[in-house]
Each structure stands twice: as C-alpha cells, then as structure tokens.
Amino acid sequence: MSSQYDADSLHRTVKRLIDSGQAKSFEEAHEIAQKYQLQLELTAPADFHEQVAALAVVMLGRRAFLGGVSVSGCGEATLHPSLGSGQSLADALHEAGATLADAVAGRPTIAIGGVRERSAPFHVRLLMSGWRAGTAPADEPNSMDDEAGGYVMPLTAVAAAAIAVSQAFQHVSDAAPTGYEPVGISLWAPAEVAWELRDFDGPVLQVLPSSAWLLGLGHLGQAFAWCLSLLPYPKDAPEPPHVLLQDVDRVGVSTESTSVLTAKLDKGRRKTRVVAEWLEKRGFSTAIVERYFDGETRKGQGEPSLLFCGVDNPEARRALDNAEVSFIVEAGLGSRHDDFQSVRVHTFPASRTTAQTWPRRPPNEPVIEGLYADLLEKGELGRCGVVELAGKAVGAAFVGAFAAALCVSEALRVLHGSASSEVLDADMFALKFRSVVINEHDFAALNPGFIAVR
The missing domain is CATH 3.50.50 (FAD/NAD(P)-binding domain)
Known part of the structure; x- marks a missing residue:
C-alpha cells in the first residue's frame, strides 16, 4: 500500500482538505497545506x-x-x-x-x-x-x-x-x-x-489537584497533561503532583499532527511512556496503566479520584461511572471536516449517568464518496482500506488544547467553590454561540486531594 493511503500516516488536519472537497488528491491537499x-x-x-x-x-x-x-x-x-x-x-x-x-x-x-x-x-x-x-x-x-x-x-x-x-x-x-x-x-x-x-473573572488559584487520572493519551489526553504541567505547583511540596496515565496505543506517524507532546522521534513508542517522561521532567510522579478501560475498571486504593477522559470510545465513556472516582471531566471533539472545531464537555456526577449520556447505538459507517470512492472504483485500495481511511477523524491540535483548558478549568472551579458545567458545547469557529448547562450536583463535600499554592 502506498504510504499516502496509510490511514495511520494521514495528517489529521490535512485530511480536512480531502473530506471537504477542497483537494482532489492527497498530493494536492499537502500542497495547499504547505502554503x-x-x-x-x-x-x-x-x-x-x-x-x-x-x-x-x-x-x-x-x-x-x-x-x-x-x-x-x-x-x-x-x-x-x-x-x-x-x-x-x-x-x-x-x-x-x-x-x-x-x-x-x-x-x-x-x-x-x-x-x-x-x-x-x-x-x-x-x-x-x-x-x-x-x-x-x-x-x-x-x-x-x-x-x-x-x-x-x-x-x-x-x-x-x-x-x-x-x-x-x-x-x-x-x-x-x-x-x-x-x-x-x-x-x-x-x-x-x-x-x-x-x-x-475568577480568583487567584489557591489549591490545585494533588493527583489526576488521564484516560486516553492522544489528542486530548496530551493536552490535559500539558495544561496540568502549567499550573503553579510548589516545587517544595511534601509530595509531587501525581498522574495516572492510561492508554494502550503506540505513537503513529499521524499522532504528532494533533498531539502536542509528541515528536516525530517518538514513533513506535507507547503513548503512556512519552507522556510520563514529559511530566516527570516537570516534577510530576506518574503511574502507567497499559490496558483497556472497561466496565470492570475501578479506582484502586490511593489512586486519583479526579478523572479526565479524552477517549473517543462510547463503550469506555459509558463505563466511566463504574470507575468509582469522585469527579469526572469528559471531552469529545468533532471528527468531520465541517465539525472538527466543535467541543463538548461533560462533568459527572450529574443529572444523568454516563450510561444514560451515551446509550448503546450501532456504530456509524463512514460515507464513501469523493476521493475515497475514486480509490475504491479504480482498485487503488480495497474496501477495508478505504473504510479505514475515510473513517479517520479530522482533527487540529488547537481544538484539543482549547478543550483541555476548558476541562482542567472545570476541575479548578469546583476546587475553588464554584459550579461545573454539566454540558458545555462550543464551536471554535462561532465561539460566541456556545451553550452551557450548569451541573446542579452538590460538590461542597468533594475533596479529590489538593496541594495548596504558595
């Protein structure tokens, strides 16, 4: 298979030019993006x-x-x-x-x-x-x-x-x-x-989460880690801030196109190891989990009770409540050429459970049209390859970074006595039309562990 047709090598932002019809070939898409x-x-x-x-x-x-x-x-x-x-x-x-x-x-x-x-x-x-x-x-x-x-x-x-x-x-x-x-x-x-x-406006930060569980270390997960690393943790704290990192994937060629902590030299490395190395250089302690998150996954003794979820997997999202953590912030991004700039944030506990928020539905098959249909018709790529290529998400690092700033701020607001957003919808291309539903759950007794800012 030509590398240009390898789904794992496709630059996720360049893919928008293909899917929108602005480019008629992968070569043309890259030529446009280079401008x-x-x-x-x-x-x-x-x-x-x-x-x-x-x-x-x-x-x-x-x-x-x-x-x-x-x-x-x-x-x-x-x-x-x-x-x-x-x-x-x-x-x-x-x-x-x-x-x-x-x-x-x-x-x-x-x-x-x-x-x-x-x-x-x-x-x-x-x-x-x-x-x-x-x-x-x-x-x-x-x-x-x-x-x-x-x-x-x-x-x-x-x-x-x-x-x-x-x-x-x-x-x-x-x-x-x-x-x-x-x-x-x-x-x-x-x-x-x-x-x-x-x-x-909000207050000067007084406390920061002492630990966090990052589920998924791709586009969103790496942006979560980056945002956490920028917070003013005191260098002389008795214990360093701790992050549990969970992911099963390795860095691919396309990973760098949306993931801010990944470099080309990381290709083939496990994402958990890349992010752990990055955080540890900045004073964090880390733990690594390299298995799938499912309905049987539970918070262990001494593990973080604040969970940031960045996986694009409805099965994992549905099971989030089962993890038995105190506070969950989940984000999802658009994946098509016309909605990749969209962000939706949830926090839990909320008025609905995670299972109610993501009910079981049959998976959507990608639409095979345009260049993808041409590849199939000309026999340049088999149907499985075309479906995989067409189904890859369009993405841009700036969307994930914005979503991560929103998500980490949700946790910081709760730690400082304010309400979180049960659902927040935003389109970065039309930001003033965002919508927010306030989470009415009482978080007054929430204490996921914190470190005082000095």
Whole structure:
C-alpha cells in the first residue's frame, strides 16, 4: 500500500482538505497545506503567561500551518524559570518548531502585547486577564487593556493562543473574515457572552489537584497533561503532583499532527511512556496503566479520584461511572471536516449517568464518496482500506488544547467553590454561540486531594 493511503500516516488536519472537497488528491491537499503560514509578533515578553501563550501559538500553529510559524520580537528575553532554566525564549520557541525571522507584511499574524498598527488582513492580539481569554483586532484598544500587568491564570494563555490559532486557520483555510471583533471566553464563567467584563473573572488559584487520572493519551489526553504541567505547583511540596496515565496505543506517524507532546522521534513508542517522561521532567510522579478501560475498571486504593477522559470510545465513556472516582471531566471533539472545531464537555456526577449520556447505538459507517470512492472504483485500495481511511477523524491540535483548558478549568472551579458545567458545547469557529448547562450536583463535600499554592 502506498504510504499516502496509510490511514495511520494521514495528517489529521490535512485530511480536512480531502473530506471537504477542497483537494482532489492527497498530493494536492499537502500542497495547499504547505502554503498555510503564520507569524507570531512579540515584544521581548518576560511574563510567564505571555511566554506560555507564545509557546502555545507555536506548538499549535505548526501542526496546522504546514508552511511554518515564524516569530519576531523575542529580543533578549530569557525563558521563565517555571518553563525551563538557562535558555532563551528564542531558543525555546525554535525547539517548539518556530523559525526566527523578521515580520513579513501581509502574512497572517498573532501578536502578544498592546495595540499596534495592522500589517495584514488577519492581525489579532491576545487578550489575557485572570480567567478571561480571547483575541482582539491588533489595531483596536480593549477594556481589558486596563488590566495589563495583573494576575493571569495559566490556562488563560493556552485558551487565548488556541482561539487565535483557530481564527487564523479559519482565515487561511476558508477565506473567512476573522479577526475583526473581540472573541473569547471566561474559563471561570464560560456561559457568559460578556466574557471581557471583570464581573465574570475568577480568583487567584489557591489549591490545585494533588493527583489526576488521564484516560486516553492522544489528542486530548496530551493536552490535559500539558495544561496540568502549567499550573503553579510548589516545587517544595511534601509530595509531587501525581498522574495516572492510561492508554494502550503506540505513537503513529499521524499522532504528532494533533498531539502536542509528541515528536516525530517518538514513533513506535507507547503513548503512556512519552507522556510520563514529559511530566516527570516537570516534577510530576506518574503511574502507567497499559490496558483497556472497561466496565470492570475501578479506582484502586490511593489512586486519583479526579478523572479526565479524552477517549473517543462510547463503550469506555459509558463505563466511566463504574470507575468509582469522585469527579469526572469528559471531552469529545468533532471528527468531520465541517465539525472538527466543535467541543463538548461533560462533568459527572450529574443529572444523568454516563450510561444514560451515551446509550448503546450501532456504530456509524463512514460515507464513501469523493476521493475515497475514486480509490475504491479504480482498485487503488480495497474496501477495508478505504473504510479505514475515510473513517479517520479530522482533527487540529488547537481544538484539543482549547478543550483541555476548558476541562482542567472545570476541575479548578469546583476546587475553588464554584459550579461545573454539566454540558458545555462550543464551536471554535462561532465561539460566541456556545451553550452551557450548569451541573446542579452538590460538590461542597468533594475533596479529590489538593496541594495548596504558595
């Protein structure tokens, strides 16, 4: 079989061009994607949240913009001690996949910092304050500018970067007129449309989960791990934060296209080992489970009672209640070319059980049309191969990162005495039309274990 027809080698974001009909062949799809370019405009950022956002733009951007992400304005900034030691920000961005170069007028641009002259049809700057994350046109002031220099919850930087990369991608891939109005969300009050107002901000983080169970270590699971690693865990805590990692898969060629902790050199390694190594370098302790999650899987003594689920498997989702943990945050992403940017988040316990939320249904067969039908008709690929290829999900790393920021924030809100979202639906291409159903379960007595922030 030609490698271009290998389902496990197919770049999940490039696949959108095939499935939408924008490209008539795999070669054409890659040629189009190679023309997608993005640039990041900095002003020697020293603050932790600005550097997190810069790294996030590069990590997420390079996986969707195959023509590359270039960065200007690093200056002499050194990497924040919480992100590394003895390294310049420029070197860290280069290692993350960026090219260091002067800004090019007209190229889609994301800026971190204050108001500036617009230099491209798509030119936005990040808005980050407290738990509020978003973007604004680069040349327009915003009420959140008055809060510059104040507290920024770390996941705000991830969410803002993901929103910006999403807008840029929609601009280049769909010729959409994005970036001409503020767009964002409050991670403390995600239902609120007026997300920019201080009324919908949250508190400075006081406590963090002492342990977590990550079920599934692909697109979403790796983004969960990344978000947890950015939280301000004290280095001198009696016990390090602990993560239980559960997955059965190995890294494939396509894994890197959506999974933020995976590099090309990881091909063939078990995902549990890749993520464990990454977390342990950042001060976490880990445990590995390399077996399937099913209705018989239970939390063991001393294991985490906070579970983040990122598996795209209705059988596993249905069995989540059986695990006997205290709090579950589950996320699902769209998988088609026209809904890959969609996110749905659930928390449990809730008004419905996990079995009621995901009732048994026959699996959907992928539609064989367009290029896939041509491959079958010409005999270039057998039916099984065509079905497997067509059935692979379209995905983009910026969607998983945004979902992970939402999910980890759900747990942080509960730990800080607020309500969680029983169901949260969001479309990154139409973020202001999100919907949230508040979880009415009483979590006042919930104590999954915590570490105080000092």
